[in-house]
Amino acid sequence: MELFYKIFYPPRERVLQDNFGLSKIEKISALLNQKCYFVKSINKKEGNSLAENRVSNLIYEISTCSIDCGKLLSGFVMYNASSISKRNQKSLKNSASLKGIGIFTGSETNVTIRSAPEETGIVFRRTDLPNAPILPALIKYISPSPRHTTLRLDQTEVQTVEHILSAIASYNLDNVIIEIDGPEIPICDGSAHSFAELIEQAGVISQNKTKKVYHLSAPVSWSQNDTHLIALPSETLCVTCVLHSSHNPPSLRSQFFTTQVNTHIYKKELASARTFAVYEEIVPLIEKGYIKGGTLDSAVIIKNNEVLNPEGLRYKDEMVRHKALDLLGDLSLIGFPFIAHIIAIRSGHASHASFAKELLNKFTMEAE
Numbered sequence: 218m219e220l221f222y223k224i225f226y227p228p229r230e231r232v233l234q235d236n237f238g239l240s241k242i243e244k245i246s247a248l249l250n251q252k253c254y255f256v257k258s259i260n261k262k263e264g265n266s267l268a269e270n271r272v273s274n275l276i277y278e279i280s281t282c283s284i285d286c287g288k289l290l291s292g293f294v295m296y297n298a299s300s301i302s303k304r305n306q307k308s309l310k311n312s313a314s315l316k317g318i319g320i321f322t323g324s325e326t327n328v329t330i331r332s333a334p335e336e337t338g339i340v341f342r343r344t345d346l347p348n349a350p351i352l353p354a355l356i357k358y359i360s361p362s363p364r365h366t367t368l369r370l371d372q373t374e375v376q377t378v379e380h381i382l383s384a385i386a387s388y389n390l391d392n393v394i395i396e397i398d399g400p401e402i403p404i405c406d407g408s409a410h411s412f413a414e415l416i417e418q419a420g421v422i423s424q425n426k427t428k429k430v431y432h433l434s435a436p437v438s439w440s441q442n443d444t445h446l447i448a449l450p451s452e453t454l455c456v457t458c459v460l461h462s463s464h465n466p467p468s469l470r471s472q473f474f475t476t477q478v479n480t481h482i483y484k485k486e487l488a489s490a491r492t493f494a495v496y497e498e499i500v501p502l503i504e505k506g507y508i509k510g511g512t513l514d515s516a517v518i519i520k521n522n523e524v525l526n527p528e529g530l531r532y533k534d535e536m537v538r539h540k541a542l543d544l545l546g547d548l549s550l551i552g553f554p555f556i557a558h559i560i561a562i563r564s565g566h567a568s569h570a571s572f573a574k575e576l577l578n579k580f581t582m583e584a585e
């Protein structure tokens with residue numbers, strides 16, 4: 218069998234060709250006992266569509282060939298100098314609230330987002346518990362939970378944090394108090410749209426102190442079975458997500474989405490993408506009482522390859538866009554902003570958490 222390894226990074230094409238020419242490819246071919254092919258990196262002059270095409274090819278090859286991403290990338294990818302930039306910290310001008318049902322617990326909660334002083338970070342506050350305990354939105358407080366992200370510190374828990382955190386990260390907010398009077402963030406319509414609206418309602422302000430933004434200098438990868446997560450040095454924050462499984466119904470079998478991420482793009486392309494589930498997979502979970510608050514108003518449900526929601530899909534690739542939304546929320550638990558190109562193949566909340574830890578270690582090591 219012949220495998221095609223196609224690498225598109227980094228943008229410094231000339232350097233890449235000098236340092237990683239044909240001989241290197243041949244060596245790696247011999248090492249892996251496979252024939253390798255090299256596709257040169259993106260030339261910016263070629264424009265986005267061609268660049269995306271090449272990214273698409275790379276991802277398709279990785280997703281269908283099940284290769285060792287770490288070995289591959291460390292062999293090929295040029296390393297940037299590590300760097301840190303700074304921008305002003307951001308918080309909210311006013312507070313804003315919404316009310317809704319948690320998809321897993323079925324409990325109704327009120328959520329209020331509030332301004333917070335510089336250096337607070339993003340923190341939850343359980344106003345229904347004695348002394349209103351604080352729970353910082355950080356990786357170390359992740360508590361394993363199937364199909365969603367839960368944070369826990371001692372007896373204080375907040376479930377399904379990923380969508381609100383995704384919106385907060387994508388509006389570049391650094392200091393926010395999220396008050397909640399129950400155990401789970403409302404699912405709303407299954408997307409981050411309501412949270413983006415909430416942030417806009419509260420208004421974003423710039424604070425005086427600066428925040429460090431970490432720029433990834435070398436690739437980081439994490440793989441387990443068919444799930445691969447890769448971060449590559451990049452000049453802007455980008456995400457690429459792939460859903461790819463022959464077990465999925467045809468409508469979910471293969472979806473690909475790649476984009477640069479900023480607040481404007483997030484709002485337009487990602488915030489409204491809803492969570493999704495295959496009907497046959499969730500019926501047993503509903504019967505066991507694991508999903509108490511799910512309805513067709515809070516998720517896209519696919520049964521026999523048909524979308525059950527009467528209004529249909531918001532984007533034809535809504536599901537993979539939601540993966541990108543989840544990924545941004547989960548990776549925000551690193552606790553500071555960063556610049557990299559994140560590639561996620563068949564990922565989920567548990568793999569996002571493992572990968573976030575790898576990334577945090579990398580950034581921490583580089584900063585020392």
Ligand SMILES: [Zn+2]
Pocket residue numbers: 379380492539543
């Ligand atoms: Zn989600």
